[in-house]
């Protein structure tokens with residue numbers, strides 16, 4: 151790279167617009183959308199779509215709700231021409247959808263383009279000519295006047311054809327290609343001349359489309375350019391002002407949004423930002439950005455995965471897993487603090503209140519995505535994500551103290567998996583297996599064989615008759631206390647006491663199960679441990695939790711639960 155890039159590259163000139171209004175405006179309604187997936191998107195593919203794929207894409211665009219669809223560059227190929235003919239002759243175009251076709255401003259290409267539209271109910275004829283100094287001088291070898299005459303000749307040719315074919319409702323669109331690199335006054339004069347020559351009216355306006363053919367500046371510069379045109383065009387009331395941003399600097403969405411604030415009425419772009427080089431502006435991101443501000447985008451992305459499937463099959467191009475709103479990973483949190491916040495957000499969620507789940511700008515369910523992938527556990531995860539997965543998959547609600555402890559167990563297992571070159575992610579099933587190996591494993595020092603609870607004659611005291619095995623020997627004892635747990639501990643007759651205890655239902659109905667969690671400490675305070683039990687009966691679950699805690703106390707422990715998990719996993 152150059153040490154002094156200014157020798158080679160110059161900053162883009164900024165329009166003189168000191169009283170710009172757009173920074174304090176807001177977007178309050180959806181623009182008119184035009185999908186150019188079948189034209190600008192299609193012309194940028196290794197292998198342009200065949201007729202079958204074009205039909206599939208067209209049907210999907212209609213189903214999404216696009217009312218204007220640029221379907222082809224009919225003079226470019228027989229496939230494009232035939233596709234337009236099929237749409238018209240086979241009546242594939244819904245009554246509320248208008249097709250658009252693009253052509254250079256050259257007489258034979260305009261003629262072929264108009265021919266393709268014969269019999270259309272309504273059609274947008276989109277004429278373009280590049281207008282920037284580089285194109286005028288280097289590509290065309292024409293001055294401003296010659297460029298103006300060339301486009302006006304194409305407008306007249308189209309006008310004559312339109313007058314001769316009143317059975318079609320004709321709409322003219324004009325694009326000064328490379329608008330963003332064109333002197334604003336020249337672009338304005340050209341657009342005014344086109345509107346005059348066509349005879350645009352407020353009832354039948356001309357679409358003036360101002361492309362950032364190659365994105366060259368920060369989005370605010372494009373917004374200035376659009377606002378300048380919006381304020382200086384002679385016949386603003388006879389114009390639908392349209393923008394067509396490309397994404398060369400990665401800021402097409404921002405450019406389109408600021409352009410709408412600056413006065414644009416319409417946006418042209420492609421789904422998932424397909425299109426030449428780095429693509430056209432991504433209409434899905436734009437539309438869903440509006441949606442998350444409470445604005446109806448007038449486009450339906452309620453099954454975004456199905457839309458992504460059609461797009462990738464038609465274009466043969468992948469979509470990044472981090473693509474806004476649709477990528478495989480965009481509703482997934484791996485990192486611990488994010489998971490913790492999401493879990494708390496879902497727990498506190500009021501379905502009638504505005505959406506405010508941390509780290510999720512949109513409800514995945516609105517786009518047909520499930521919550522399954524919202525939280526995934528890997529080595530970056532913490533207790534929140536682990537607890538979320540166990541709760542959503544198994545209804546197992548871990549108390550905070552167990553969450554903290556179990557997160558450490560998961561972390562160690564993850565490190566071992568990582569060192570063994572295995573997957574760095576842990577599924578809910580794997581987490582449950584590790585939980586069972588850690589807290590519920592039967593291959594431990596003490597095993598509860600049987601317990602029977604009864605109420606003593608005083609009607610208050612609880613008695614427990616328990617049988618358990620420890621170190622190969624079988625024990626059977628009776629104990630009593632003011633509750634089942636006290637009675638059970640009395641039967642065990644060990645120098646331990648309960649520090650804390652929590653229980654909760656895991657499922658409801660006939661297959662109901664309960665989980666119980668306990669913290670035990672030895673009377674001398676030297677050892678402590680936490681345990682868990684799961685059983686159809688909550689009292690049995692609490693006894694198992696005590697046995698679990700005893701087994702996990704250093705004084706009693708014989709098995710490494712993480713090793714047990716590894717054995718289960720293989």
Ligand SMILES: CC(=O)SCCNC(=O)CCNC(=O)[C@H](O)C(C)(C)COP(=O)(O)OP(=O)(O)OC[C@H]1O[C@@H](n2cnc3c(N)ncnc32)[C@H](O)[C@@H]1OP(=O)(O)O
Pocket residue numbers: 190193223225226227253254255256259278279280289290327363426
């Ligand atoms: C920014 C955009 O996306 S614009 C749309 C781009 N899409 C396409 O071009 C679709 C596919 N294109 C094609 O099939 C062909 O280019 C055609 C049929 C349009 C034209 O083919 P050809 O006549 O063989 O020309 P070619 O492909 O070499 O294009 C260059 C010619 O177009 C001219 N040209 C380019 N844009 C325009 C324009 N808007 N108006 C008039 N002439 C133009 C150039 O000056 C050049 O002319 P020259 O050969 O006299 O120097």
Ligand SMILES: CC(C)C(=O)C(=O)O
Pocket residue numbers: 190278325327328359361362363364394396
């Ligand atoms: C022809 C115009 C609309 C275009 O595609 C562009 O400038 O990118």
